Amino acid sequence: MTTPEPSTPATAKDRVHRSSAGIAGGVLLLAITAWLGIDAIVAGHGRTPWLALAAMILVVPLIVAFTIRPAVQVNDERLRVRNPFRLIVLPWGEVGALRSGYSNEVVSKAGTKYQLWAVPVSLRARKRAARQEARNAADRAAGASGGGRRGGLGGLGSGSFGGAVPSGPTRAQADRVMDDLRDMLEERGGKQGAQGEVTVRWAYEVAGPALAGALLLVILLATG
Numbered sequence: 383m384t385t386p387e388p389s390t391p392a393t394a395k396d397r398v399h400r401s402s403a404g405i406a407g408g409v410l411l412l413a414i415t416a417w418l419g420i421d422a423i424v425a426g427h428g429r430t431p432w433l434a435l436a437a438m439i440l441v442v443p444l445i446v447a448f449t450i451r452p453a454v455q456v457n458d459e460r461l462r463v464r465n466p467f468r469l470i471v472l473p474w475g476e477v478g479a480l481r482s483g484y485s486n487e488v489v490s491k492a493g494t495k496y497q498l499w500a501v502p503v504s505l506r507a508r509k510r511a512a513r514q515e516a517r518n519a520a521d522r523a524a525g526a527s528g529g530g531r532r533g534g535l536g537g538l539g540s541g542s543f544g545g546a547v548p549s550g551p552t553r554a555q556a557d558r559v560m561d562d563l564r565d566m567l568e569e570r571g572g573k574q575g576a577q578g579e580v581t582v583r584w585a586y587e588v589a590g591p592a593l594a595g596a597l598l599l600v601i602l603l604a605t606g
Contacts, residue, residue, distance in 0.1 A: 436595055486559075
């Protein structure tokens, strides 16, 4: 995990965006790694316990870095991006754009791109949202004309057995998060309290243990 730096602490006012699927996958991988590693340490013979320990020291920080650690924290002053190996803090005044494609990115006014690991793009979710939007559009059109499924259900409403059809467009979760971030940028980008410099800090608390585990594993393999 990460320790917040004194200069840019996370506050209670922050809105935090994280990938629930990534966290669930990370917890599952950590459980499997702990099960296999501890079993090898306890029941293994010869150099096996040491190899298992070295592998765990290498793998556990990497699993945490890519699944549990990523987060995007926003408040009225800045956008705080916690990626696997870096922590990027961008005041809203320094954010040039928020882009969505095959990945979600924030681009500083200097032109530097930073990927938002905590807001992964799901093409499947986008397709599912597009299909739902098409159904909602058809339901709205049927409701406006007084026909379609509304009449077939005895006036109980269209589409969802009496449920209201959303008036706005249906969006995938990641796209909704990006829409919210763009709204924050538009609202706060020119404010005086949202100015400053972009800061980037490497996550030594993740890289250090992983490098130590890799070095120990190489030494054990080389001396075997």
